[in-house]
Amino acid sequence: MRTPAGKECRFYYQDFFRGRSEQECRLIKANPRSSQWKPADCANCPVPDILMANSNPNLVLEATVKTGVLGIGRRVAVKAFCSRHLIDVEQPEVGCPQCAAERPGLRELFNDLK
Numbered sequence: 001m002r003t004p005a006g007k008e009c010r011f012y013y014q015d016f017f018r019g020r021s022e023q024e025c026r027l028i029k030a031n032p033r034s035s036q037w038k039p040a041d042c043a044n045c046p047v048p049d050i051l052m053a054n055s056n057p058n059l060v061l062e063a064t065v066k067t068g069v070l071g072i073g074r075r076v077a078v079k080a081f082c083s084r085h086l087i088d089v090e091q092p093e094v095g096c097p098q099c100a101a102e103r104p105g106l107r108e109l110f111n112d113l114k
Contacts, residue, residue: 028076050078058083064079
């Protein structure tokens with residue numbers, strides 16, 4: 001679904017049908033340690049970019065809304081985890097290094113075609 005910031009995100013949900021006014025980020029809502037989500041948080045959220053760059057089904061994301069000093073400056077922090085290899089992923093845009101090592105590269109695919 002398209003977020004208020006204009007990006008596609010599978011964790012964002014809205015319902016304005018017949019007078020309803022529901023908006024939520026289901027990824028942040030699933031994290032009880034996070035601050036309350038606001039629609040303005042979508043503007044600086046890295047999750048849509050991570051989802052667009054990496055389609056690994058084993059990548060598990062956890063998002064947290066963090067506030068700055070005196071409540072000024074909100075940001076969304078994301079942690080990534082590989083559910084297949086049970087390791088933390090340092091760069092969620094790139095994905096799990098062990099999953100990438102298991103996939104064949106372009107050279108192997110072209111050699112198989114010959």
